[in-house]
Amino acid sequence: MxxxxxxxxxxxxxxxxxxxxxxxxxxxxxxxxxxxxxxxxxxxxxxxxxxxxxxxxxxxxxxxxxxxxxxxxxxxxxxxxxxxxxxxxxxxxxxxxxxxxxxxxxxxxxxxxxxxxxxxxxxxxxxxxxxxxxxxxxxxxMAASQSETLEKSIVSLGDYAVGANADRKNQRRVALTTALASSVERVRMFGSAALDLVWVAEGRTDACVILANKPWDTAAGVLIARESGARVTDSAGNSHSFASADTVAAAPSIADELLTLIDDIG
Structure with a gap:
């Protein structure tokens, strides 16, 4: 090429x-x-x-x-x-x-x-x-936001699961929603992983958590978020790749706090 x-x-x-x-x-x-x-x-x-x-x-x-x-x-x-x-x-x-x-x-x-x-x-x-x-x-x-605490952050969530094993998968999503609701300024669900990621990149939101990772959903958005200065990992804090089970993008200053919250829900 x-x-x-x-x-x-x-x-x-x-x-x-x-x-x-x-x-x-x-x-x-x-x-x-x-x-x-x-x-x-x-x-x-x-x-x-x-x-x-x-x-x-x-x-x-x-x-x-x-x-x-x-x-x-x-x-x-x-x-x-x-x-x-x-x-x-x-x-x-x-x-x-x-x-x-x-x-x-x-x-x-x-x-x-x-x-x-x-x-x-x-x-x-x-x-x-x-x-x-x-x-x-x-x-x-663009540049990712400079939010310093989850308490002052807007965090978006990917869609709840549908299809096979949706009830089991959604137990974690509901637990995450509950944990975020008592920790962040606001929780949002836009229904588009692409918008979740680019709005973190643009600083409209401060983080997103998508408990899935299909390449067509995340490939472009992960690059755009990273290039804006956002930290993009999986929910365990490992650098995000196509092999990751899920997708977390956050302003660098709140990434560790958000990952700790996710880890606490299991």
Whole structure:
């Protein structure tokens, strides 16, 4: 692969613009059930297909991974270079007319994201980063918040689990919600992992805890959060990777306090 980071970012931003335009200007038609309380729309699939076609033409040597592709997919930890797409992050929000949804695209090389772009078209917000070059919102450099204590922090949570073993998984999520409710300024749940992560990057929130880690949900957002100066780990405090079980991003000054709280709930 010969294209440099700036050229690849330009490709990613153009791809995201295609998806964002469709997301903003198209209502969901057919809605299908993927599993227990988990849905996909015809627009998820259309955005995925149109972005995939664009990327195949613009960078044919790069593999492709997306949430809504059926069948075997490449492994982001072992592929030389791979685009990782979530065509609509926050599909349930989109179906219900809640404007908290985004298109998320990352370029992964050597097991880590090197380019990330997230577009929230209903909010008019675009976020992007190149590894080692900082993170930007609508073209302006971002920095994570300087909150010094959880008591003065807003922390967002990823969605509660659905599907197999949801009740067991949600015991930990409910315990975490309870612990945060008595420790932080406010708890929020946006329904989009991409927005959870970029809003920590932008300093709108001070931390997020997502007790899951799907590559299409987190690849772009983790890079953007890190490039803003946020600390991104798993819930045990280990540096976040695609192998992590979960995802925690926080302002550096509150990260240890938040991780201790998470550890206390088990």
């Amino acid at each position: 010969t294209a440099d980071g700036t050229a690849l970012l330009d490709i990613a931003r153009q791809a995201i613009a295609i998806g964002g335009d469709l997301l903003k200007n198209t209502r969901p038609g057919q809605v299908e059930r993927k599993g227990d309380r988990d849905f996909v729309t015809d627009l998820d699939l259309r955005i995925q297909d149109e972005i995939r076609r664009y990327l195949a033409d613009a960078a044919p040597e790069i593999e492709f991974l997306s949430e809504e592709v059926n069948g075997p997919q490449p492994d982001p930890e072992t592929a030389d270079a791979m685009w990782v797409l979530d065509p609509i992050d926050g599909t349930s929000n989109f179906i219900h007319g809640i404007p908290l949804s985004a298109v998320s695209l990352a370029l992964v090389q050597g097991g880590a994201a090197t380019v990330g772009v997230i577009l929230a078209p209903f909010l008019g917000l675009e976020y992007f980063a190149i590894a080692g070059r900082g993170a930007y919102s609508n073209g302006h450099r």
